[in-house]
Amino acid sequence: MSLLIDNVWKEYGDQIVLERLNMEIPTGEFCAVVGPSGCGKTTFLRMLLGMEKPTRGAMLLDGKPLPDEPGPDRGIVFQRYSVYPHLTVLDNVMLPLEFERSRFFGRFFGAERRRAIGDARSCIASVGLEHAMDKYPSELSGGMQQRLAIAQTLVRRPKILLLDEPFGALDPGTKSQMHDLLLKLWQEEGMTVFMITHDLHEGFKLATRVLSFDKTRRDPQAPGAYGATVIYDLPLDDKAERKPIVEKWKRRTLETQAGMVH
Amino acid sequence: MGRRIINRHPARGSALVLGVLPFLALAVLYVTFSSLRLAENPDDKLLPALSSIGDAIHRMAFEPDQRSGRYLLWADTAASLTRLAWGLGIATLMALVTGIAVGLVPYVRAWLAPLIGVISLVPPMAILPILFIVFGLDDLSKVVLIVIGIAPFLIRDMSMRVMEMPNELLIKAQALGASTWQIVVRIILPQMLPRLIDSVRLSLGPAWLFLIAAEGIAATEGLGYRIFLVRRYLAMDVILPYVAWITLIAFLMDWGLRRLSRRIFPWISRGMA
Numbered sequence: 437m438s439l440l441i442d443n444v445w446k447e448y449g450d451q452i453v454l455e456r457l458n459m460e461i462p463t464g465e466f467c468a469v470v471g472p473s474g475c476g477k478t479t480f481l482r483m484l485l486g487m488e489k490p491t492r493g494a495m496l497l498d499g500k501p502l503p504d505e506p507g508p509d510r511g512i513v514f515q516r517y518s519v520y521p522h523l524t525v526l527d528n529v530m531l532p533l534e535f536e537r538s539r540f541f542g543r544f545f546g547a548e549r550r551r552a553i554g555d556a557r558s559c560i561a562s563v564g565l566e567h568a569m570d571k572y573p574s575e576l577s578g579g580m581q582q583r584l585a586i587a588q589t590l591v592r593r594p595k596i597l598l599l600d601e602p603f604g605a606l607d608p609g610t611k612s613q614m615h616d617l618l619l620k621l622w623q624e625e626g627m628t629v630f631m632i633t634h635d636l637h638e639g640f641k642l643a644t645r646v647l648s649f650d651k652t653r654r655d656p657q658a659p660g661a662y663g664a665t666v667i668y669d670l671p672l673d674d675k676a677e678r679k680p681i682v683e684k685w686k687r688r689t690l691e692t693q694a695g696m697v698h
Numbered sequence: 699m700g701r702r703i704i705n706r707h708p709a710r711g712s713a714l715v716l717g718v719l720p721f722l723a724l725a726v727l728y729v730t731f732s733s734l735r736l737a738e739n740p741d742d743k744l745l746p747a748l749s750s751i752g753d754a755i756h757r758m759a760f761e762p763d764q765r766s767g768r769y770l771l772w773a774d775t776a777a778s779l780t781r782l783a784w785g786l787g788i789a790t791l792m793a794l795v796t797g798i799a800v801g802l803v804p805y806v807r808a809w810l811a812p813l814i815g816v817i818s819l820v821p822p823m824a825i826l827p828i829l830f831i832v833f834g835l836d837d838l839s840k841v842v843l844i845v846i847g848i849a850p851f852l853i854r855d856m857s858m859r860v861m862e863m864p865n866e867l868l869i870k871a872q873a874l875g876a877s878t879w880q881i882v883v884r885i886i887l888p889q890m891l892p893r894l895i896d897s898v899r900l901s902l903g904p905a906w907l908f909l910i911a912a913e914g915i916a917a918t919e920g921l922g923y924r925i926f927l928v929r930r931y932l933a934m935d936v937i938l939p940y941v942a943w944i945t946l947i948a949f950l951m952d953w954g955l956r957r958l959s960r961r962i963f964p965w966i967s968r969g970m971a
Contacts, residue, residue, distance in 0.1 A: 487869060508875035517866035522888045522965045531884065532874040542880035572965045592875060 437463040437498055437688045439484075439596065439628060444493035446479055451660030453479050457493070459647070459669060462685030463595070465678075466622055466629040468639030471649030475664040477632045480649070481598050484630060485512055497595065508532070511594035511627075515601045518585035519573045525584055526569045529556040532592045556591065562624075563587040563617060579610035583617065590621060597622075599631040603638070615642055623677070644678040646670040746935040754935035770924065771943070778921040779947070781837055782909050785844025789905075790898055792849045797856025797894075798886055802878075811857070818850030822908060830916060840912040847908040848901040855897045859890060892963045899955050902948055910944075 444457040454476040461467060469477050482488040483495065486505045495502045497509070506512070519528050533552050534542050544552050560566055563583040573581050582602055589597065599618075603611045619642060622629055633639050639646050648668035655661040672678060708716060732745035746754075759771040766773075799806040800814070826843055833839035863886075871881045913922030921944055928936045960967060 485869070485873065506869055506872035508873065510873060512870060512873045514866045514870070517864040518870060520867065520885065520889075522963070534884070535871075535875040535877075535880050539877070540879070542876070542884045572968050574965065575968060588874065594873075 438685055439463075440494075440496040440499075442494045442496065444483070444490040444495060445663070446476065446483065446488065447491045447663070452663035454649075454665065455663035456665045459666065461628060461645070462681050463498075463628055464626045464681040464684070466642060466644045467631070468643035468646045469630055469632045469649065470634070470636055470639050470646060471664065475649045475651065477649050478600060481512075481600055481630060481632055484596065485510055485598055508536070508592045509594055510596045510598060511589035511592070512598045513582065513585045513589055513600070513602045515604050518602075519581055519588060521573050524570050524572055525560060525565055525576070526553065526556055528573070528584055528588050529560055529591055532588060536592060559587050559591045560584075562621065577610075579606050579614060582606065582614060586618070586621065590625060593625060594627060596628045596630065599629065601632050601634065604634065611638070618642065640672070644672050644675055644681065646672065743932040743934055746938070750935045751939055754933070755939050758936060758939070771940075774919055774921045774924050774940075775943070775947070777837075777917075777919045777923075778909060778913065781840045781913075781920070782844065782905060784837075784841045785848070785909070786898065786901070786905055788841070789845045789849040789852055789901070790894065792845070793852030793856045793897075794890075794894060797853045798860055798882060798890065800853065801857035801860025802882070802886060807857070814850055814853055817846075818854060820846075822847040823911060826912060826915065829912075835916045840909060840917070843908045843912045844905050848904050851904075852894070852897055852901060856890065856894060859893050860886060863889065888963075892959050892966055895955050895959045899952050902951055906944065906948055 439461040441457050441459045441461070444454065445452070446454040457480070469480065471477050479488060483490055484502065486503055486507065489504050502510075520531065523531060530544065530549075530552055533555060534544055537548075537552075538544060557566065557569070560569060563586055565580060565583055565587065568576060568580065573584065576584065585602070603614050606614065615638070618629075629643075631639075631642065646668070647666050648670070649664045650667045651662055651664045652667060653662040671682075728745065729748065732747055735742045735745050736747055755771075759769060762768060763770050796810065796814070800810055801807070822843055825846070826839075829839040829842050829846075833842055867885060868881060871885050876884065909920075910922030910925070913920040914926035917923035921940055925937050925940050
């Protein structure tokens with residue numbers, strides 16, 4: 437059970453953005469993606485999300501290729517525009533459930549709505565927004581809006597959670613609260629997390645593995661000739677949280693291999 | 699030295715006075731010149747006295763026409779508003795459907811955007827004779843003129859607004875599991891309706907323009923028809939109140955649409971302050 441990135445390249449014309457990406461991420465790993473601006477971190481995230489296709493190589497989630505368009509198995513939280521301004525907090529969190537269960541109207545009515553409110557309410561409570569259920573996003577602070585974005589993303593329990601500098605615009609106090617919240621939710625849900633951050637300290641504080649992107653080769657005459665790759669792939673094995681993730685992954689790998697022998 | 703003029707704001711009361719002042723000036727100007735001309739020639743028709751305008755209003759609105767037995771102002775208003783409503787309604791519906799499809803679906807954009815771009819450059823008044831030939835002289839040709847006149851603008855405006863939407867909102871909806879149809883009904887429509895109402899408000903002026911032009915050329919009733927008809931008798935006492943009446947209706951439509959927009963889309967104004 438893992439996400440396998442097998443020799444992935446991304447090129448735009450003759451400009452190489454990413455090259456030689458190789459890694460296997462066990463399910464449940466919390467990866468911080470760091471690196472200078474313009475080194476392809478966001479492109480990497482967009483490929484995981486399905487907004488972009490790798491030019492070469494393969495990305496396999498539990499052995500199957502990642503779909504080439506966004507879907508409910510991979511959730512995303514952007515730095516901005518992450519919630520819907522025309523919906524209240526409650527309706528923002530109900531929306532994914534309505535997408536799932538009401539194919540035509542995309543909306544619940546009557547008893548079905550009352551039942552879904554219960555699910556949504558507990559999800560909203562888990563990010564601490566239960567007092568703001570009927571507010572519109574423009575009435576919330578930046579931190580509250582990101583809490584809402586996370587609740588909305590997690591309500592359908594994605595296997596992978598992608599975060600593109602989610603706390604970049606928040607003040608230090610709020611940021612630290614958000615860290616606690618994110619760690620709590622990650623431990624409860626056990627999903628794989630990729631989080632782009634410019635804040636190294638944040639990366640090492642939260643993650644069980646740090647992926648550092650940069651270029652290894654540069655041609656001053658042709659800046660696009662070489663792409664960035666993962667220059668440091670640092671598993672933070674001294675963190676206790678990482679041990680069960682790796683053990684579970686190794687056990688599953690062995691079981692699969694044994695299954696193939698039989 | 700005083701503050702810059704761009705930083706000085708009138709108080710509520712003085713803003714009201716400032717706003718009313720030009721209207722008062724116009725009224726005073728009219729009455730002055732009207733009485734000057736009438737003192738010279740009591741039969742002057744160009745600037746009729748307020749009393750004769752009042753008489754004309756009474757005649758048009760509250761006395762049945764001698765020939766048809768109808769109350770002309772109300773019959774004209776009903777005829778014009780019916781045509782306007784059909785034209786605006788059809789154009790708005792087209793803008794909603796086509797604009798969203800063009801803005802959201804790359805294949806539809808590749809297929810329809812060039813055509814809409816060319817049609818929007820055809821001067822509607824230039825094809826009015828064609829409309830009269832094809833659709834006859836009745837209401838249909840006038841409705842079609844209004845639609846052809848404003849629909850391309852509304853469609854293009856709507857599709858551009860859809861394309862301007864932050865891409866994150868559409869990506870996020872897909873990541874929450876939405877189908878294209880669900881994205882349209884839950885994300886695009888609610889965010890676009892207030893904008894559509896705004897652009898319909900901007901189209902009210904052109905819509906009236908096309909309506910009155912078409913009525914002036916060929917009709918048997920309607921506000922534009924009446925104005926062009928009585929022009930032959932230099933009946934300024936009828937033309938002026940008709941123009942004022944049209945302006946009032948247009949103003950009320952604009953005001954009504956703005957109120958409607960605020961009322962049914964509370965999320966736009968909430969929390970902004």
